[in-house]
Amino acid sequence: MTDLTPPTRPADPAPPAADGYGVTPDGFVVKGIDQIIADQQARARAMFGSDVDLTSGSALRKVLDAATVHVHELWRSLENQYYANFITTAQGDALTLLGGELGQERRHLRATGEVTLTVHETGPDRTVVLPQGTVIRTAAAPTPDHPVVKLRTTATATLGTTTPTATVGVQAVERGPGGNLPLEADLILEPQWARVHLDLGPATVTITNQAPVSGGDFLEADDAHRTRLLGVPRTVWTQDAILAQLLDVPGVRDAAIFDPLGGIDASQATFNSYLFGQHEFTAGRRTGSPYFFDIVVAVEPGWPWFQDEGDIPAVHPAVVDVVRQWRPVSVFPDIRPANHVDVGIRATLVVQPGHDPDAIRGEILGAVHTGVERLRLGRGVLHSDLVLTARSVAGVVDVQNLRLRRGAPVFGEVGFGGAVYGNAEELSVGENLTLTADEIARFDLDSPLIDLQVASP
Template identity: 60%
Template sequence: MTSEERFGVTDDGFVVKGIDRIIADQQSRARAMFGDDVDLTSGSALRKVMDAAAVDTHELWRALESQYYAGFVTTAQGPSLDLLGKDLGLPRRELRAHGTIGLTLSGSEPDRGYVLPEGTVVETVPDGPAPAEPPPALAFRTTRAVTLSAATATASVEAEAVVRGPDGNIPTKSKLRLQPAWVRHNLNLGAAEVTPFVQTDFEGGDLGEPDGVYRARLLGVPRTVWTQEALLAQVLDVNGVRDAAIFDPLGGVEATRRAYGTFRYGGRAFSRPRQTGSPYFFDIVVASEPSWPWTSEKDAVPGVYDQVLKTVKQWRPVSVFPNVLAANQVDIGMRATLVVEAGHNEQAAKGAILDAVRGSVNRLRLGSGVLYSDIVLSARTAAGVVDVQNLRLRRFAPAFGQTYYRGATYGGAQELSAGENLVLAPDEIAQFSVDSSMVDIQVVAR
């Protein structure tokens, strides 16, 4: 039997027997049983019964194929993927509920703009008389920056729940307010007040993450208890963490696995394995999502630092201590001239380009530089854009830097030459804002 005639489980996977081959095999068996003169034309009763049975047999083959591939993380789907994740101890995460909220400004000063940055925190408040034991407030974060003024006193913005799950699916009648602790630390409204309200029902919190995202998480699950990869997987799963990296001066969280102690000079060991009980320190550099608080305040969104520290404490061996540090966020800007076709809305083209660049830059990980070619490609994807000329990338010095690992730049802004890539240090992460003062884009029509 040749390799083309093999069906079922093979070296190349599961091979389904086609319906044409099933029908041919049935006709062969019918001739062997009833003779070569048996009527197998399309109008015969035997042929109709055999064709119906062939369809059922083919469906059985397809079910066997599905069952075979359901046993592998790379090919399983839906409930089968959930079962594999349960075996690995990593269930499918629920999504964050999302919806639209409105913002209304009152008591504003003339000729002043009030900027509510991306990540502005709003929370639910009980409607009616305050109960003796009010339910816990549900927090939501805006996904865009909004500017309000006396001339533009209302605006709409997308928001998503801080905590995953169906609790974030709030209706339009829900009452909201700006989170007092967050406002106290991040805004200066003066006598003005901003009142949020729900414009559309929040939804999506009862859904699970897509198969592709869940599969990627399962494929990255470490099979060891205490390694850099295992610890990093736990840190990346914390709410508010955009990216993280582990820096260990000895090259590994568990120093005893390295080559220390194997070199001998004059009959003495170069170093000895770490004794149980002796302290060992390493650094975890964490990049948080925009405007997510670093430390927890009373009645505020849980801080990234506290959540990461709590997670690591549950995993670390005895006398191993983490030093959780905030990554250096580098604001990225650009200067360029865009050539658009005549008839296209120049401002719409500029907005589309800024959104595309924002998505491209904000997906970068710690230490990943901003490539000139990626920015050009993102700009060229906007409708009506013909050319991108004199593009120069800009960077602003990282603010509130807490770490320094070979190459972080401090002291001022910098504009690169045309065609030059922006290189970041291992503890730096790029951040692009569409309303940044470092963005200077001129649009001309062809």
């Protein structure tokens, strides 16, 4: 006989607790110790009668108080387990497990340390400048047990007859414990990189590390790992999806995508001259026809663009490999390096008596360097930010006549319009330094564009 009984409707999810604790629409609410004590005393009265002795000296009260601590810890554990299910709130091992589910393991850090650079046979009145990002490697031939370790300097070193030595920070090119080095390792300049980027002439440079280069054993912090997980693309082909992959390529400081059909294509001749209702800005793509878009990549100092510029992983082929995996059929990228614009400042600092002017100057330049390095493609340098940075340093009374300076940008084969080549300029007081979409700011601590004078009040 056929059962004509209608199917049972699935039960609705359990509603939040009536007392407002536990899982609620606003998250997980932990029950406080005072509420736990009140609930336990109410149950004790219901079980033993309303006249049960619950004063502070009674044995039952002491047992209930001792259990309260354990119950509260249980509530806190439940809270941690609840928030461990979400990337935005998970921590530690829970965040690592969530990253594993997305195919994003927690990365190792790059080993860091310091090296001492010494120049020999420079000749009279000649200096050797080793820029930030200078590549250093171990001199011994690689073996399966001891591969070559490559490092990059994190600051510029100027060496000459009067100052033949300088100590700079270094960072391993590769992540992980393979970038660690023992004390006094045998180090040299990476020959291929030095041949392309340096002009040493008869001079030679020796390199020593007075302390180990370490830190590659550690894993990245929760904040850095969480940021990468939140940027994992959920779709195959969008600007955000491919941009998230590009920013994870070693050596890439920033990247931007100019898509004529999916966004603004600044390389079009009609850009910024569109007349609504009179003509189409960009024609639609026909099915099966090739479709091109532009990718502009800003490279960190020292990373080669092509493989023949240094014996470390080049950025351009790595970006090409990433895009090849993510682009649809018949979609082709035009990958170009960004234009790096040197930024300088000129100002007069009014300093209180008793403060070291050189220390104040160094602290200000370090803060400006950190702020500029955080800027992305097309983001200009604000005059007000530099004034606030300088005034926040202890001992600075006032900042007068602060002017931004713009160096001639390094031509990166990108011409979206607006870039200025071949000259430098000094802006007016209060004027911001604006950049075009293909430019990125760079601030060198030893730049000749820096002129900070110190005066007393």
